Amino acid sequence: MTNDHDMPQATRRRFLIDTAALAGATGIGLSLATGPASATPASMRAVIRKVVGEAPVKKGRLKIDLPPLIENGNAVALTVTAESPMTADDHVKAIHIFAEKNPQPNVIGVQFGPRAGRAMFSTRIRLADSQHVVAIAQMSDGSFWSDEIEVIVTLAACLEGV
Amino acid sequence: MARALINVPAKAKRGEVIEIKTLISHNMETGFRPDNTGKAVPRDIITEFVCKYNGEEIFRAELFPAISANPFLTFFTIATESGTLNFEWTGDNGFSASESANITVE
Numbered sequence: 001m002t003n004d005h006d007m008p009q010a011t012r013r014r015f016l017i018d019t020a021a022l023a024g025a026t027g028i029g030l031s032l033a034t035g036p037a038s039a040t041p042a043s044m045r046a047v048i049r050k051v052v053g054e055a056p057v058k059k060g061r062l063k064i065d066l067p068p069l070i071e072n073g074n075a076v077a078l079t080v081t082a083e084s085p086m087t088a089d090d091h092v093k094a095i096h097i098f099a100e101k102n103p104q105p106n107v108i109g110v111q112f113g114p115r116a117g118r119a120m121f122s123t124r125i126r127l128a129d130s131q132h133v134v135a136i137a138q139m140s141d142g143s144f145w146s147d148e149i150e151v152i153v154t155l156a157a158c159l160e161g162v
Numbered sequence: 163m164a165r166a167l168i169n170v171p172a173k174a175k176r177g178e179v180i181e182i183k184t185l186i187s188h189n190m191e192t193g194f195r196p197d198n199t200g201k202a203v204p205r206d207i208i209t210e211f212v213c214k215y216n217g218e219e220i221f222r223a224e225l226f227p228a229i230s231a232n233p234f235l236t237f238f239t240i241a242t243e244s245g246t247l248n249f250e251w252t253g254d255n256g257f258s259a260s261e262s263a264n265i266t267v268e
Binding site for chain 2: 074075076079099102103104106107108109110111112113115116117118120121122123124125126127
């Protein structure tokens with residue numbers, strides 16, 4: 001084989017790579033244009049205000065358990081535990097979960113009673129991006145407690161099918 | 163009728179904290195996902211789950227599109243008396259499913 005013969009192949013390969021790159025870029029551009037509007041930290045705070053009202057939110061008494069590095073955002077195991085004796089006088093009334101960069105900041109809201117025994121629940125959630133996840137617990141005395149965790153998501157939920 | 167799986171211990175000691183696991187088949191269409199024509203697929207999710215122990219509500223969850231397909235929930239309750247646990251899911255487009263489990267408390 002001569003060098004003359006190699007050249008067209010090299011350029012064809014180059015051309016294919018460039019075309020693929022361009023198509024990829026356009027695809028991303030399109031998905032950004034038509035994709036779902038994402039929530040922002042500000043809209044998450046607004047939704048939290050709606051739940052909490054004017055009451056102050058203190059850090060602590062609550063723990064979010066999420067893997068710090070998530071390969072697939074379509075199903076992420078989430079466990080939330082609140083420290084509480086769970087008696088009739090002192091129990092957790094509700095726990096709300098929020099994600100700042102999902103299309104909608106609300107994730108789940110659960111309500112407990114003194115009969116729950118343990119203020120803890122698990123579920124599987126979708127995460128659209130690397131972001132902060134916030135949990136807010138409402139105690140029976142009206143106080144609010146929170147926990148926040150940062151997660152990295154490599155394959156995002158909600159964006160497939162574009 | 164959607165298929166639901168419930169895991170409740172058959173027997174428990176009085177006052178013991180028991181774990182309840184529930185899983186229901188539902189694709190939880192978010193309403194944000196575009197189909198192949200680029201239009202968003204309409205939202206179709208389960209919005210509410212309620213668990214009652216002998217008629218008394220012990221756990222309730224409000225679900226949003228951020229819950230994965232086939233919603234799975236684990237929670238706890240105190241075994242107070244023998245009886246029935248009722249589970250109820252409701253959602254978009256008139257979705258409704260219910261399941262029950264018996265428990266013997268010694």
